Amino acid sequence: MKRNALAILVIALVVAVMIYAGVRSSRGPKTTAVIGNPEPLQPNEAKGKQAPDFSLQDLDGRPVKLSDYRGKAVLLNFWATFCGPCKEEMPWLVELQKQYGPQGLQIIGVALDDSGKDTIVKYVKQMGVNYTILQGQDSVGDAYGAIGLPATYYIDRNGKIIDSALGLVSRGEIEDNIKKSLVEDKAQTASAGAKAKS
Amino acid sequence: MIAVLESRLIPAGSPATLRTLKSFALALFLLIATIGFAADEPKLAHVYVTFEGSSAATIVPGRPTAVDLHFKVKDGFHVNSNKPKSELLIPTVLKLDLPTDLAAGGIVYPVGKDVSFPFDPSEKLNVYTGDFTVKAKLAAAHAASAGNFTVHGSLRYQACSDNACYPPRDAPVQFDVHVSSAASRAHRGNAQSPHIK
Known part of the structure; x- marks a missing residue:
């Protein structure tokens, strides 16, 4: 009797897995721009984790990988043209790119937008954006756990997320996080240099 | 496939057959319901x-x-x-x-x-x-x-x-x-x- 119950449970499991696989495959193949199939980050739990690498096209159609910026501090900002709070912080990001770019900051805006490339190009031009804008894919937002917009991730020169924020925060908070990442980067570089000498 | 396996595992005419089939159906239903609920989007x-x-x-x-x-x-x-x-x-x-x-x-x-x-x-x-x-x-x-x-x-x-x-x-x-x-x-x-x- 126990043997039968166990066998039935195994059969039920096999059938359930087959149904699950069928449901998954019926949804069609998901294209992903995320590189290396990392475990998706949970919202508000990105701090301290390695930033998932991805490859997306910029507004000229050139492929850009996050890892291309290794060695720079990256402010990764998910946004959309329909997002009012995103519009509010864009001028701040323009100023901050100007101010901290020479120290090694690169701001990357990932447009999670269905409105099409032309609309994004027009919007970005109108806002005077001076930093890199990429045409986003949902898979990248999902990999970062970006459930809302704007979603901002502060990534150090080694590709580690040192902090993140969902929604509009103050300019001061954004700037503090940029400074923190630049300082931490210097500290890490110094530590790495000392280890190499010893 | 399931029918063949069942016929080997559950003797025909056994008094436990009906009960066992019910258990099987219940287990399968619960598993599918759990998987279906987990896969359902968007989340609440x-x-x-x-x-x-x-x-x-x-x-x-x-x-x-x-x-x-x-x-x-x-x-x-x-x-x-x-x-x-x-x-x-x-x-x-x-x-x-x-x-x-x-x-x-x-x-x-x-x-x-x-x-x-x-x-x-x-x-x-x-x-x-x-x-x-x-x-x-x-x-x-x-x-x-x-x-x-x-x-x-x-x-x-x-x-x-x-x-x-x-x-x-x-x-x-x-x-x-x-x-x-x-x-x-x-x-x-x-x-x-x-x-x-």
């Missing part, structure tokens, strides 16, 4: 508008009838009205998948409220908050079968809070309408005729 935390029901609707063939569809925006959130003030903003739009006996005679959206939000106090957006009602005018053809029909559809919306916006979503809509029978058509038609004294 990401639902910002819910369909709260419709007004009772009896449709007399040949005479369009408005059905009130009630929606609720989650506290602390707003969605763009059907006529937002910028072409960049995503309007709230109702789509209905009607049975062949029914036809849509137009959808009337409520007028949104002009509200400014903390992320840009200088600009007013036209939005829905709290409860709002969309009117769907439905008509049944003269040859329509009498009886109850279930209408399915969805409300496309894009929600924001005071400091963040969320990707567009679809709120599922489902309601029943009753198409009156030939007898009641005649009765209603006579009763409403201005020529009857």
Whole structure:
């Protein structure tokens, strides 16, 4: 009797897995721009984790990988043209790119937008954006756990997320996080240099 | 495959056969339900508008009838009205998948409220908050079968809070309408005729 119950449970499991696989495959193949199939980050739990690498096209159609910026501090900002709070912080990001770019900051805006490339190009031009804008894919937002917009991730020169924020925060908070990442980067570089000498 | 395995594992005519089959069915149901629930999207935390029901609707063939569809925006959130003030903003739009006996005679959206939000106090957006009602005018053809029909559809919306916006979503809509029978058509038609004294 126990043997039968166990066998039935195994059969039920096999059938359930087959149904699950069928449901998954019926949804069609998901294209992903995320590189290396990392475990998706949970919202508000990105701090301290390695930033998932991805490859997306910029507004000229050139492929850009996050890892291309290794060695720079990256402010990764998910946004959309329909997002009012995103519009509010864009001028701040323009100023901050100007101010901290020479120290090694690169701001990357990932447009999670269905409105099409032309609309994004027009919007970005109108806002005077001076930093890199990429045409986003949902898979990248999902990999970062970006459930809302704007979603901002502060990534150090080694590709580690040192902090993140969902929604509009103050300019001061954004700037503090940029400074923190630049300082931490210097500290890490110094530590790495000392280890190499010893 | 399952049938073959079952026939080997469960002796035919065994008194335990029925009980075992029931256990199998229950285990399978629970597993599928669990998997289905886990895979179902969007998750409840990401639902910002819910369909709260419709007004009772009896449709007399040949005479369009408005059905009130009630929606609720989650506290602390707003969605763009059907006529937002910028072409960049995503309007709230109702789509209905009607049975062949029914036809849509137009959808009337409520007028949104002009509200400014903390992320840009200088600009007013036209939005829905709290409860709002969309009117769907439905008509049944003269040859329509009498009886109850279930209408399915969805409300496309894009929600924001005071400091963040969320990707567009679809709120599922489902309601029943009753198409009156030939007898009641005649009765209603006579009763409403201005020529009857």
